[in-house]
Amino acid sequence: MTLVADKSILLVEDEAVLAMFEKNQLEQGGYNVTHVTNGENAIQLIIREEKPFDLILMDIDLGKGLDGTQTATEILNHKEIPVVFLSSHTEREIVKKTETITSYGYVVKNSGFTVLDASIKMAFKLFEANELTKSKKEHLETVLHSIGDGVIATDGDGKVIRMNPIAEKLTGWTHDEGVGLGINEIFKIVNVKTRLLVENPVDIVLRTNSIVGLANHTVLLSRDGSEYQISDSGSPIKDLNGDTRGVVLVFRDITAEYNIQSHIAKQANMLNNVLDAVIGTDFNHKINYWNKAAEKIYLWKAEEVIGKSVMEVLKTDYINLSRDQVIQRVNLEGSFIGEVVQYAKDGTIRNIEVNQVLLDDESDLPIGYIAVGRDISDRLNALRRVKESEAKLTQIIESAMDAIISIDQSKKIILFNGAAEKMFGYQSLDIIGQPLDRLIPIDFRSQHDNHIDSFSNTGVSRRAMGALGQIRGLRANGEEFPIEASISQISVKEEKLFTVILRDVSVRNHSESKIQKLLHEKENILKEIHHRVKNNMSSIFTLLTLQARSQSESSVQTILYEAAGRVKSMIVLYDKLYHSETDNTVSLQDYFPAIFNEIVCIFPKNVEVKMNILEEPIELSAKLLSSLGIILNELITNSMKHAFNEISNAEIGLNIFRKEKKLYLEYSDNGVGVPETVSFEHSPGFGLQLIGMLVDQIEGKISIVRQPTPKFLLELAV
Template identity: 75%
Template sequence: MTIISGKSILLVEDEAILALYEKNQLEQGGYQVTHVYTGENAIQLVTRQLHPFDLILMDIDLGKGLDGTETATQILNFKEIPIVFLSSHTEREIVKKTESITSYGYVVKNSGFTVLDASIKMAFKLFEANELTKSKKEHLETVLHSIGDGVIATDKAGKIIQINPVAEKMTGWSHEEGLGLQINEVFHIINVKTRQKVENPVEIVLKTNSVVALANHTVLIAKNGLEYQIADSGSPIKDLNGDTKGVVLVFRDITAEYNVQSKIAKQANMLDNVLDAVIGTDFNQIINYWNKAAEKIFLWKAKEVIGKNIAEVLKSKYSHHSNQEVIETVHQKGSFIGEATLEAKDGSFRNIEINLVLLNDETELPTGYIFVARDISERLIALKQIKESEAKLTQIIESAMDAIISIDSSKRIILFNGAAEKMFGYESNDMIGKSLDSLIPESFRNQHDKHIDHFAETGVSRRAMGALGEVRGLRSNGMEFPIEASISQISVNGESLFTVILRDVTVRNISETKIQKLLHEKENILKEIHHRVKNNMSSLFTLLTLQAKSQEDQSVQTILYEAAGRIKSMIVLYEKLYHSETDNSVLIQDYFPSICTEIVSIFPKKVDIKLDILHEPIELNAKILSSLGIILNELITNSIKHAFSDISKPEIILKISRDRNYLSLEYSDNGIGIPESISFENTPGFGLQLIGMLTDQMEGKVKIQRDERTKIILELVI
């Protein structure tokens, strides 16, 4: 009886309960089982080669996505591995479909663990099959050189003179029917692979006068159409003088042996493609099998180690046992699974997981051992990295300044870091397993439970700090305090785990209260300053306007009105900035209509203003608007002072447009226009000089355009 334990099996089953049942049975049977729900996950595991599997148990129906047969096809395209299909179907067409993919087995679900275990073990009995094949091959060679089962005798012309009962059965011809016929009429043979006719051995013997045997893969086709894989030999029948008088043809049915041989060849090929080293020895631990993986892992070629003692080739040091203890365990229990360090051919060492199995013959007597070795060096490195990562994560959590608390689905605490200990006044060991309610004031508990339940239902993975609204905590001394919290959730084995990060905001709330008070005081001070500045500027404007009205000298009056206009532009801008929602900018659609109206209203002369301002809202900062306000004051003042002396209905037109990043201001009036001799480079007055300087300051361009109406065009980059 062959004992197999520790083999790695990938179970592909979409029914969770059934998969759990099958996994438990297999693990109780000594197998290592990995379970996935979908064909896509199975393909990913196998192709990534992160975990080598010895066999796959494949459910045919896998729900959505790939079914079992499609998954098996893709896996076998990547890697040769035994696949046993599991299904509740027994329809012939389904079974036939799986056989076209792989023929390692088809097990009907609920057939029992005995059937399943037997099907699995068929894939792992290569060594016993090899031993059986050797024995049968020796017997077959003896039979091939003896009379055998079927005998047909011919004369020297190749005509049949005798057929024995076994030959009658295999050829379908009776002795009476075949007597006198040519051998080719009764003994019809072809090549099993090419299906081409094979030269009859009787004819060869008659030509060569020597004993001949059939080539491999020869098939005998009987009279009724049945086919037999045969082995035969032809020998000349000689008289006393040594002359050939005929031929005796001896053959036997080796169909069963041929099938076994084919199966063994497939299994040998399978073991040569597995990732685990498979080593076979006799009972004295002399190596008689060494697969490709063993060559790759231990660097010894099979031809170098066959016939040597395994202890001489692989120096082993087991983790917790001596070599003698391992052998004694195998003899007592039938197998041993453990870890060892083995030395390879180049002197380097491999960390190996070993499964050592005792092989018995049909009479239960031990005949040898099978060593299955898996290189776990990379796995041990990965395990070390995981432990180091866990240690770093623990240090990070413990060094965090915020309290970190994790709870399970029943709201029991499973993590309580050092900051949480300081915040709440409890030791971590005292809080593990306790309800989270002990850290929450009673008035908040019901609300908090509802929030956790709702958060779990939403499926959202995390909520940011402060998104939970007002939260309060309860210290060990009974004192309540305000908390800012964030929450996240993950699912582990189907259970939701929640982690909250808490920050004590007691000090911050006090500071914020003080800040709000200071801001309120600052706002009151600013309002008072604004009120005083506005009053002072308004007083200056009023004084200048009154002074202008009291002057009889027209030039002096105009100068005072100009000064009043400049102050008025500042007053309007200041007022707009004060009521603006932004820090230091005002909409041009809000500023220009107001400033035009206010400046015109200063002068006694009534002037009509037409505004054409684009609808797209544009904000400019106070510095630019202040310069534009002064420029507009100079233009309006200049028009009233010089352009309208003989105009009964004076009119000013202001057009503001935009082309990408350029803002254009086009100013004109229906007055007498600006003389050709006057420009921004050559002007006797202060107004145009001021406009030119302010434009340069804004890095803009200004020009005078003399068409039907004189226009001042100002362009700025915004």
């Protein structure tokens, strides 16, 4: 379960006021939130300073510099972290930009905290599931390398595709040297007596399509000249259709056991040093030898069992054979190797790997039996844990809402989850082993193959949702439908496996089409109600002004004038935009004289206005001018509140000029000046705090000049 109190979020939002509101909502929801205004600062925190964050909440439009999608792409190239996009845009082209980046979520602003919180928690769950899947794969690799037996896997042609460290040690071949070679080149076995080559178990498995054991008295000839007595078996690797795709050969060094079996009658005193149980019986199965390891494994002391029937002392359950069949095999073939279940003195179960041999005297006449038993309970428990891990991984994959399909290097399907069955209309058993092309329309197959081959050559481990673009799928009933896909690849001993996560976007595309139609209708409606908006804003301004003039308390009156000024700055900008011939821009020379005079006229104080604005035409965006209008309103309001209490000939000045490719706005008054204790960093009032935040938002710089004439100097790079 995801605990939000432990989660830290990086909020990337260039709108200062919105950022304050969103940060407050998230913190009230229990998250730890850090805010930055642009993509460059986000990259600095996460990649260069390596600050730990659990999730990024990313605005798409970040003003100048990198936008949200570019920032997310750069971060995800260096670090695995869920990114949820937060934007006010619903246009198809804007939403589509995020589809090539991440599949963790897209939230429309003003959807409410409930929607935002649910999207964040869903992103955490999906990210945790992805990390769990990766962890399980690494766990399976560790278990394979930890097994004490040699393991060699081949493909269907008998060529080596994998070797574990024990196999490397016994054969003398490293994994990299052995891969691609025929099994007979690196796994050479002969009969210990005749020294003739023994048929390789891999060849037998591929020929018979069944599990086989190695022949008795088999010696492995290592590359370095060493020889090992070995045992164990070869098993076919089958797909879900029952076809053999390769062979896994499991073997272990039993040289020590073999020597024990050969000399046990003469050197019984040495057997107490081995870790395996060694039990000797006569031809009637009466126990005549019981070593220390047998005492430890079965909890019976030697003096308790000597002379008793081994069948009475050790209850033994053989797999697939009866006791009589095992004894018959030992009598005829000389030995039996297999796994059995035996019970200790206290009734507890032991999983034993037993090697039972016929003991002959010097005249080659049978005189009894020797059984060497190894407790493999821990190994079986480890294998059971591996199977449990595989089962959990399977449950995670099957519970995913997106279709998950894995293919091998030949592009044949090896995994097909429940969501894929529902999406394409095939049952897993019917589609496993089939080429991926079966799910792709004919006219797109060549292009899709090129996508995968190109991705394989990049060496990148994964591409986010939408990285393949929007492609088309083919259902079992012949219906084509749009899908978006992400892809990942892993290399398992030089063999590449690919996994694609698919999402049916047919419903979403239909919805987007309806949205576009609605947007067109809304544009027509907006044109009709434009003048009403202007009238309503003017009404609000008028009401605020009238309310201010009717107040007897100057503090209340000032607050209302401040609010009226902010509304007025919006009215002027809105009016200029409506009459502007350009798209979302207004002339600086047209906007500032109008707003300056309009705001000053709100206040009852008689103030002379002096303006000096450069003649060079400059077009600025509505977003920038909106912030500048509020800043100017706050400066004028500040002068009206504090500067002219004892001055009758009040003056306010605005000087706009260029210098070294930068635009400067110099605001001044002839009032009492700004106290040394007041600054943008240490201001008790909301006005200067708001100015500081807005200046930071538009990436400008502002300073206070106190002498000889009080001035505020704002620097912009436009």
